[in-house]
Each structure stands twice: as structure tokens, then as C-alpha cells.
Amino acid sequence: MGSKGIKKFIPLVGAMIAAIGLPASATEIVVHNADGEPMSGMVVYLQADATNQATKVDTIREPIEIHQYNKQFTPYITVIQKGYQLQFINDDDITHHIYSASGPKRFSFKLKKDNAQKQMLFDETGHISMGCNIHDWMSGHVLVVDTPHFGVTDEQGTVNLEQVADGHYQVVIWHPQLLSQDNIATSVGQWPLTQAMTISVAAPMADIPTQQSLDDFEFLEGY
Incomplete structure (x- = not known):
């Protein structure tokens, strides 16, 4: 290798070493129960501290879908940012009559069969x-949050929250079957994270209701 090649090579090596030495910002939050087992299907979202001057980063989202399939709400839990839309889609070959049982948004409407x-x-x-x-065993839940930083944990109890502005946040964990006040558990964190954040939830979980009819009877009169 000539002297010119060596001169070009040395700065490149220096750049590689500098990049390797840079601390990486972590994006993972891991949720475990009191026994250390991963908790899947848990909603996780961030609320900025009152003194946090970090600006929120809004992400444009397509309407989030809730399907009625095999006489079930799919997914069972949906989380959405305030000001965005949900789209209800009936994938079954029968009519559904969807209604809100509780909460800030009251609605009742029929969805005819076939999409x-x-x-x-x-x-x-x-x-x-x-x-x-029509199908009284069907149950589903929507959580509307005032933050763009939210997600639902996977089978490993992990959720990735990206593009979080630097600052102090309350980390809220929510599930309708979490047996705690307002069905939540909370922690706090400082962003950027230098490593994955693990949160242990002490409150027990109730069983998720069975999403299945006890018989094959269909009451469709008037629908």
C-alpha cells in the first residue's frame, strides 16, 4: 500500500473507532410480573413530566383498525392517540351491533356482514x-392517550418506543385486567435511555374473559 493509501486509511479507522465508542440510545421497555415472567399485551405509554420542556413528536398514522372476526374483537386491546381515527371492520358473515359500554366516547352502530x-x-x-x-360474550377495549409514545408489549414483554425527545417521563402500564387502581402501574424514566428499561408490575392480573359463545344460538331478529 502506498503512502497515499495509508493517509486515506488512517482517518477512516479513526472514524470507525469514534463511532463504536458512541453510546447507543436504548428504545426497549420490558415489563415483567412479580415472578419475573414477561407480560404480553400490556399497553405502555409515556407522559411528560410537568417540568419537561421537551416537545412532543407527532407521527402521522393511518386509521387504526379493529376487526370483528370469528365473533371476537381483534385485537382485544387497541391503543390510539387522541385526535386520531379508528376504523371498525366486520370480517364475519353475520351482522354485529357494536356499542361502547363505558368511557368518554359513547357509540352504538350496526355493521352488516362481509367487510x-x-x-x-x-x-x-x-x-x-x-x-x-348480538353476541354478548364479545368484549374489547380502546385506550385513548394524549401522547405519541405508546405501544403494546409482545410475547417477551417488550415494547419499543422510538423518537422520544430527551426529558423526564412517567411510564404508564395499563391493562383492563390489571388489578390496581385505574388498571395501571407506573414508573419513571429519564430519556434518552442508555439501556433497556425493565419494569416489574406487582399487581396481579385477572383472567381475560373467554371470547366464545356457550352455544350456537344466534338472535338476529330485527337485524
Whole structure:
């Protein structure tokens, strides 16, 4: 290698070493129960501290879908940012009559069979539980949050929250079957994270209701 090649090579090596030495910002939050087992299907979202001057980063999202499939709400839990839309889609070959059982958004509408759809704007925060007037075992939940930083844990109890502005945040963990006040557990964290954040939830979980009919009877009169 000539002297010119060596001169070009040395700065490149220096750049590589500098890049390797840079601390990486972690994006993972891991949720465990009191026994150290991963908790899947848990909503995790961040709330900025009152003294946090970090600006929120809004992400443009397509309408989030809730399907009615095999006489179940899919997914069972949906989390959405305030001011965004949900789209209800009936994938079954029967009619559903969706309604809100509780929460800040009250609604009741029919969805005819074969991909009938209805889109709704959710402009108030809070928990909305849903049911079906025809199939009374169906239950689903919507959580509307006032933050763009949210997600649902996977089978390993992990959720990735990216593009979080630097600052101090309250980390909120929510599930309708979490047996605690307001169905939440909280922790605090300082961003950027230097490593994955692990949170242990002490409160027990109730069983998720069975999403299945006890018989094959269908009451469809008037629908």
C-alpha cells in the first residue's frame, strides 16, 4: 500500500473507532410480573413530566383498525392517540351491533356482514370498553392517550418506543385486567435511555374473559 493509501486509511479507522465508542440510545421497555415472567399485551405509554420542556413528536398514522372476526374483537386491546381515527371492520358473515359500554366516547352502530366498515374520531382521552348487542360474550377495549409514545408489549414483554425527545417521563402500564387502581402501574424514566428499561408490575392480573359463545344460538331478529 502506498503512502497515499495509508493517509486515506488512517482517518477512516479513526472514524470507525469514534463511532463504536458512541453510546447507543436504548428504545426497549420490558415489563415483567412479580415472578419475573414477561407480560404480553400490556399497553405502555409515556407522559411528560410537568417540568419537561421537551416537545412532543407527532407521527402521522393511518386509521387504526379493529376487526370483528370469528365473533371476537381483534385485537382485544387497541391503543390510539387522541385526535386520531379508528376504523371498525366486520370480517364475519353475520351482522354485529357494536356499542361502547363505558368511557368518554359513547357509540352504538350496526355493521352488516362481509367487510362493512365504520370510521370514528376519538378526541377525548380515557378507557372505552366495547361489546356487541348480538353476541354478548364479545368484549374489547380502546385506550385513548394524549401522547405519541405508546405501544403494546409482545410475547417477551417488550415494547419499543422510538423518537422520544430527551426529558423526564412517567411510564404508564395499563391493562383492563390489571388489578390496581385505574388498571395501571407506573414508573419513571429519564430519556434518552442508555439501556433497556425493565419494569416489574406487582399487581396481579385477572383472567381475560373467554371470547366464545356457550352455544350456537344466534338472535338476529330485527337485524
